[in-house]
Amino acid sequence: MSKRKECVAMLLAGGAGSRLFALTDKNAKPAVPFGGKYRIIDFALSNCVRSGIDTVGVLTQYRPQLLHEYIGAGQPWDLDRICGGVRILPPFSCRAGADWYSGTANAIYQNLDFIEQYDAEYVLILSGDHIYRMDYGKMLERHKQSGAACTIAAIRVPMREASRFGIMTLGEGGEILRFAEKPREPESDIASMGVYVFGREKLTEYLIADAAARRSAHDFGKNIIPAMLRAGEKMAAFLFDGYWRDVGTVRSLWECHMDLLGEDPALLLPRGNDRVLSRSENAAPHYIGKGAVVKNVALTDGCEIYGKVEESVLGTGVTVGAGATVRYSVLMGNNTVGADARVLFTVADAGAEIGEDAAVGDESGEITVLCEGARVEIGESFAEKGGEQ
Amino acid sequence: MKVAGLIFSDMRSAGLSELTAVRTAAAIPFGARYRLVDFPLSALVAAGISDIGVWTRSEYRSLIAHVGNGKDFDLARRNGGIRILPPFLNGVRGRETRKNRVEALFDALDFIEHTDAETWVLCDTDTVFNPDIGALLAVHEKKEADLTMLTVSLPVGKSTPAVPIADASGRLLSIGRYAGEGDVCTVCGEIYAVRRTYLCRAVREAFERGEQDFYRGVIGRNLQKDRVFVSHHNGFSARIDSLEAYFAASMALLSFDVRADLFAHKDRPILTKICNYPPTRYLKTARAEDVLCGDGSVIAGSVEHSIIFRNVEIGRTSVVRNSILMSGTVVEEGAVLDGVIADKNVTVRAGRTLTGRADLPLFLAKGSTI
Numbered sequence: 001m002s003k004r005k006e007c008v009a010m011l012l013a014g015g016a017g018s019r020l021f022a023l024t025d026k027n028a029k030p031a032v033p034f035g036g037k038y039r040i041i042d043f044a045l046s047n048c049v050r051s052g053i054d055t056v057g058v059l060t061q062y063r064p065q066l067l068h069e070y071i072g073a074g075q076p077w078d079l080d081r082i083c084g085g086v087r088i089l090p091p092f093s094c095r096a097g098a099d100w101y102s103g104t105a106n107a108i109y110q111n112l113d114f115i116e117q118y119d120a121e122y123v124l125i126l127s128g129d130h131i132y133r134m135d136y137g138k139m140l141e142r143h144k145q146s147g148a149a150c151t152i153a154a155i156r157v158p159m160r161e162a163s164r165f166g167i168m169t170l171g172e173g174g175e176i177l178r179f180a181e182k183p184r185e186p187e188s189d190i191a192s193m194g195v196y197v198f199g200r201e202k203l204t205e206y207l208i209a210d211a212a213a214r215r216s217a218h219d220f221g222k223n224i225i226p227a228m229l230r231a232g233e234k235m236a237a238f239l240f241d242g243y244w245r246d247v248g249t250v251r252s253l254w255e256c257h258m259d260l261l262g263e264d265p266a267l268l269l270p271r272g273n274d275r276v277l278s279r280s281e282n283a284a285p286h287y288i289g290k291g292a293v294v295k296n297v298a299l300t301d302g303c304e305i306y307g308k309v310e311e312s313v314l315g316t317g318v319t320v321g322a323g324a325t326v327r328y329s330v331l332m333g334n335n336t337v338g339a340d341a342r343v344l345f346t347v348a349d350a351g352a353e354i355g356e357d358a359a360v361g362d363e364s365g366e367i368t369v370l371c372e373g374a375r376v377e378i379g380e381s382f383a384e385k386g387g388e389q
Numbered sequence: 390m391k392v393a394g395l396i397f398s399d400m401r402s403a404g405l406s407e408l409t410a411v412r413t414a415a416a417i418p419f420g421a422r423y424r425l426v427d428f429p430l431s432a433l434v435a436a437g438i439s440d441i442g443v444w445t446r447s448e449y450r451s452l453i454a455h456v457g458n459g460k461d462f463d464l465a466r467r468n469g470g471i472r473i474l475p476p477f478l479n480g481v482r483g484r485e486t487r488k489n490r491v492e493a494l495f496d497a498l499d500f501i502e503h504t505d506a507e508t509w510v511l512c513d514t515d516t517v518f519n520p521d522i523g524a525l526l527a528v529h530e531k532k533e534a535d536l537t538m539l540t541v542s543l544p545v546g547k548s549t550p551a552v553p554i555a556d557a558s559g560r561l562l563s564i565g566r567y568a569g570e571g572d573v574c575t576v577c578g579e580i581y582a583v584r585r586t587y588l589c590r591a592v593r594e595a596f597e598r599g600e601q602d603f604y605r606g607v608i609g610r611n612l613q614k615d616r617v618f619v620s621h622h623n624g625f626s627a628r629i630d631s632l633e634a635y636f637a638a639s640m641a642l643l644s645f646d647v648r649a650d651l652f653a654h655k656d657r658p659i660l661t662k663i664c665n666y667p668p669t670r671y672l673k674t675a676r677a678e679d680v681l682c683g684d685g686s687v688i689a690g691s692v693e694h695s696i697i698f699r700n701v702e703i704g705r706t707s708v709v710r711n712s713i714l715m716s717g718t719v720v721e722e723g724a725v726l727d728g729v730i731a732d733k734n735v736t737v738r739a740g741r742t743l744t745g746r747a748d749l750p751l752f753l754a755k756g757s758t759i
Contacts, residue, residue, distance in 0.1 A: 036668040037684070075460065076663070261670070263689075269667035271685050271700055280663045284652035285421035285684075287643075288677040295675060300668040300684055301422070304645075313668070 003083055005055045005118040007140055007197075009048050010111070012104050013041060013128035014061030022371030023250070023349055028060065030128030031067040032253070033332040033350055035260055035269065035276075036300040036315045039070060040247060041128040042278045045077045045086070050274055051136035053124065055084030057114050059107045061091055061100060076279045089114060103218030109207040115200060123203050125196040125220065131256050131267065132193070132244035133276070139238045143197040148236035150202065150228055152176065153195035155240050164246075165191035166221040168237055176235040181221040190237065193244055196220065202233070243267050254347055254367050257313045257330045261296050281316045281333075291322065307337065321356065329361065338378065346370060355380065390530060392582075393440035393469075393506035394433040396426065397493055398452065400513045400579070404631035407752045408732070415443065415514040416451040417629070418715050418733065420642050420651075421698050422683035424455050425629065427661045428519065429512035429580070430471075434462055435657040436522035438510065440469035442500050444493055449475055461663045474500060490603040495596040498589060509588060513579035516541065517638050518626035519651050519659065520580055528620040529582035532559065536587065536608060537618045541578035541626040551577045551604050553619050561617040564604045577604075578622055587615070625650040636730060636750045639696050639713050642681050666699050674705050683716075690720065704739070711747065729753060 013030040023032050030041035041058075048056050056079060060067055074086035089111050091100050101107035108115075108125065115123055122143065124136055134153070143151040154168055167186040169178040178187065206224050210216050216223045229235055243266055247253040259266040269276055283302025288294055293308040302317035307324030315333030320326055323340040330347045337343055338356030345368060346361035352370035354360055355378035361368035362383045369384070376382045398415035408417045415426035426443065433441055441464060445452060452473065456462070459471035474497060494501075494511075501509060508529065510522055520539055529537035538561065540553055552565045552574060564577075591607045600606025608617055625647050627638035641647045652659055666685025671677060676691040683699035690707035697703070698715045704722040712726045717734035720726060724737045728745030732755035737743065741759055745751030753759060 076665075260668075263672055265670075271666055275665045275667065277665050280665070282658050282660055282663075284648060284659070285681050286669070287645075287648065288680045288682070290679050292678060294671040294677055296673045297671045298668040299671065299682075 003118055005084055005120050007053055007055075007122040007124055008084075008115050008118050008120040009053050009056045009124040009126055009136070010108055010115070011041070011044055011048075011056055011058045011126045011128050012107060012194075013058050013067060014064075014101055014107060015127075015129065022369050023253070023347070024063070026063060026066075026372060028063045028067045029248075031070055032247075033315055034131065034247070034253075035257065036298055036313050036333075037280070038276060038278045040131065041067070041071075042077075042276055043131050043133065044126045044128050045071075045079070046276045047132075047134050047136060048124075048126075049077050049079065049277065051134075051140075053136060054079065054081055055118055055120075056086045057089045057111060058086060058128070059089050059101065059111065061107070064088075064090060070279055072279070077277045084118065087114065103216075103223075104220045105207055105210050105216075105224050106218035108203070109211050109218070112204055112207065120200050123198045123200050125194075125198070127194040129247065130194065130244060131247055132240075132242060133270075133274075134195070134240060134242060134244075136195070136197075139195070140197055142238050143236065146174075146236045147234065148175075149199060149233040150225070151197045151236045151238050152179075152225070153193040153240050154190045154237040155193055155244050156189050157191045159186070159189050162186035162189050162191065166194075166225070167191055170237050174237050174239070176229065176237050179221075179225050179229055179235075181219075181226075190239075192221065192225075193240060194221075194246075196225075197238075202228075250347060250367050250369055254330060254345075257347075258311065258328070260298050260313055261311060283316050289322070292320075302334075307339070315350070344368075349374070352376075358382070390508055390526070391506045392436070392438050392508045392510060392526060393501075393504045394429075394438045394442070394510045394512065395497060395501065396429050396433075396441065396443045396512045396514060397490065398426065398443060398449070398514050399446045400490060400493070400515065405629065405635065407632055407730075407754070408635065409448065411448065411732075411755050412451040413445050413447065413449045414629075415445070416449070416455055417635070418698060419517065419629070419635075419639065421681045421696050422664075423659060423661045424452075425514045425517070426452065426456065427659055428517055429514055430456075430462055431658065431660045432520050432522045432580075433510060433512065434464065434660060435654075436510070436526065438522070439464060439466055440504055440506060442472045442474050442497065444474045444497050446476060446493075449473065455662050457662070462660045469504075472500070489601050491592065491595050491600050491606055494588070494592045494603075494607075498592065501585065502589060507585050509583050509585055511579075511581045511583060515629045516578055516580075516626055517629060517651070518578070518622060518624060519654060519657055520578065520622045520624075520626075521657065522580070522582075525580065525582050525620050528559070528618065532616065532618045534582070534584070534616045534618045536581055536583045536615070537620055538608070539578040539580040539582075539622050540575050540619050541622045542573050543576050543626060543628050544573055553577055555619045559618045559620065561608070561612060561619055563612065564609050575621065578626065591615075632730070632750060632752060633748055636713065636747060640694070640711075640747070642696065643679055643694065648681075664699055672705075675703075690722075698733075713750075732756075735759065 073080045079086035286303035289306040306322040307320040309326045317334040320337045321339035326343045333350045340357045344361040348370040349372040352374040358376045359381045398413040464471040595606040669686040672689040675688045679694045682697040685700040689705040690703040696713045707724045710727045712729040715733045719736045721739040723740045725742040731753040736758045
């Protein structure tokens with residue numbers, strides 16, 4: 001079997017995600033639970049598989065244990081392949097010494113060998129911390145047609161939020177004229193999604209040059225893209241009009257969960273063959289008890305609901321006791337909400353427990369975070385806000 | 390002690406003609422996300438058995454689709470793993486020799502003899518329970534038994550079950566037929582741990598004599614000499630031998646204790662095919678009470694005392710009560726269902742009213758539009 005792959009994906013999954021506060025204390029951001037039965041990285045991995053990309057290098061660094069275990073041999077995504085499949089690429093040592101990945105570009109630079117062994121013509125760079133469903137195949141097609149050195153996936157964002165993103169100014173043919181990473185005064189509302197297609201040779205050339213540059217942050221948005229633009233390379237944007245969210249903050253993570261709800265959800269997870277794939281926990285079906293209320297809720301296996309749950313997303317194995325109320329909250333999995341407890345505007349990480357008659361969160365509009373395995377004792381109140389809201 | 394497993398589909402499915410019209414009994418959907426084969430299969434896997442054959446008679450496509458290569462049951466193995474044993478159609482081993490368990494076992498002898506396990510666990514697929522096969526094997530080994538039969542307590546149904554009679558040490562004295570006393574009786578759970586040499590010899594002899602009955606022809610033939618023991622399963626069990634029994638066993642899952650007994654054993658999870666459906670969504674208009682539900686459904690109407698499988702849609706202002714809706718069922722707006730079993734991919738058109746009863750559930754055939 002030929003080892004050659006037309007396109008290899010490199011998934012950046014090493015960031016600390018510090019703005020997610022307690023949710024990433026012990027866990028890399030791509031492994032943060034999402035949507036009741038997923039982890040954030042499931043979206044990028046499922047996109048790859050759906051786009052016909054079967055070779056994915058996952059670059060890990062920060063707190064990778066859970067992420068490594070979760071990805072395993074790639075079975076849930078059909079990425080356990082004879083040739084290719086998913087490969088975990090952690091930092092390593094060699095004769096010349098050992099380096100952590102010092103930036104997104106450096107991480108790829110250190111793994112150029114991995115890409116070369118597949119003799120890939122194109123390299124797709126992804127980040128493991130965005131929620132979106134996209135066919136990378138279409139983007140790759142456009143890249144080939146345009147003859148660009150690099151194609152960047154782009155999406156329109158609200159102007160007031162534009163300074164959080166890499167912002168592009170486009171020419172009439174969709175070519176990128178200017179690119180500014182997190183500009184204070186953005187020129188446009190077209191943001192980079194952190195998804196890039198490069199010709200492998202061009203990418204290699206610029207990564208080698210960047211590795212030698214002393215003052216570089218070795219970052220795609222800050223260094224590689226600007227360097228290519230300065231050199232006059234043809235850079236194209238691929239406008240994406242679907243749902244895309246950077247769930248980098250507690251607030252955005254919570255909002256993204258709320259987008260799963262409603263009659264016509266902004267983030268509709270398909271039930272057809274293009275479903276998002278994930279590693280399943282094999283729990284029993286969920287049960288809604290007598291006297292329970294579930295309205296505008298997403299529930300998954302292992303949940304046992306005896307209380308009132310509204311406008312919330314509950315992960316695998318969540319129990320809500322009789323008389324308890326859960327509203328506008330995200331309980332990520334294996335949480336217990338005791339009888340008569342009240343949970344409001346809260347994001348509870350896996351295993352967090354809320355005792356009987358306890359009160360968590362409030363109506364202030366800010367999101368309360370309960371970290372992994374936390375316990376709010378019987379009758380206690382807890383509304384500590386954390387992270388960037 | 391190396392152990393292998395053999396699961397028999399369709400051993401006694403005569404009473405399930407509606408549910409088995411399009412599938413072998415092992416593949417009957419049950420409990421919102423399972424199929425009947427998941428229960429014995431998971432029990433075997435939990436006992437560390439990784440060499441498993443599934444013997445089938447006919448209509449086994451959905452079984453193959455469900456089990457696949459065994460990936461979701463941790464049985465995709467280089468050595469052993471899971472193997473479906475479909476029928477041979479012609480000759481000595483043809484269809485006509487697969488009528489009863491003696492013939493089925495005779496048919497499976499080559500599989501049994503070519504696997505290097507000294508002990509075999511034989512299971513049927515018509516009992517819903519979570520047996521501890523490890524414990525059964527421990528009894529089997531301790532007693533140095535030829536055959537150890539798992540017994541269960543079952544409510545007395547339509548059929549007259551085989552009733553094993555044992556002495557205080559658990560040694561089987563005789564097998565009788567249920568004599569009609571009491572509501573619950575101890576019957577054979579149709580799971581056996583058996584020594585391979587004994588099994589092969591007894592089956593071969595019974596087949597040559599033309600025996601029809603497994604109890605009389607094999608197990609009970611020489612109880613003075615053969616070491617045959619019983620081991621009792623303490624816990625929920627339900628025999629699925631009629632549509633009415635299927636309905637009752639399904640509804641039993643709405644009891645917390647039954648769910649705990651079947652699903653809460655951390656070391657004996659019930660495995661099933663992973664479908665990756667998204668979480669089930671309950672919309673603003675939804676009302677749900679006493680409902681067991683799988684993933685991927687969208688509930689906008691009212692559901693009560695029902696089992697809802699994966700990927701079901703219940704439209705606004707519709708009412709579903711005392712019903713079982715299998716995967717792919719669509720209940721359009723304003724329909725009312727009470728006492729209904731909808732097989733897979735049934736569509737109930739807007740405004741229809743369909744009523745059955747617990748003892749006579751209204752069955753809607755797979756793929757039908759009402």
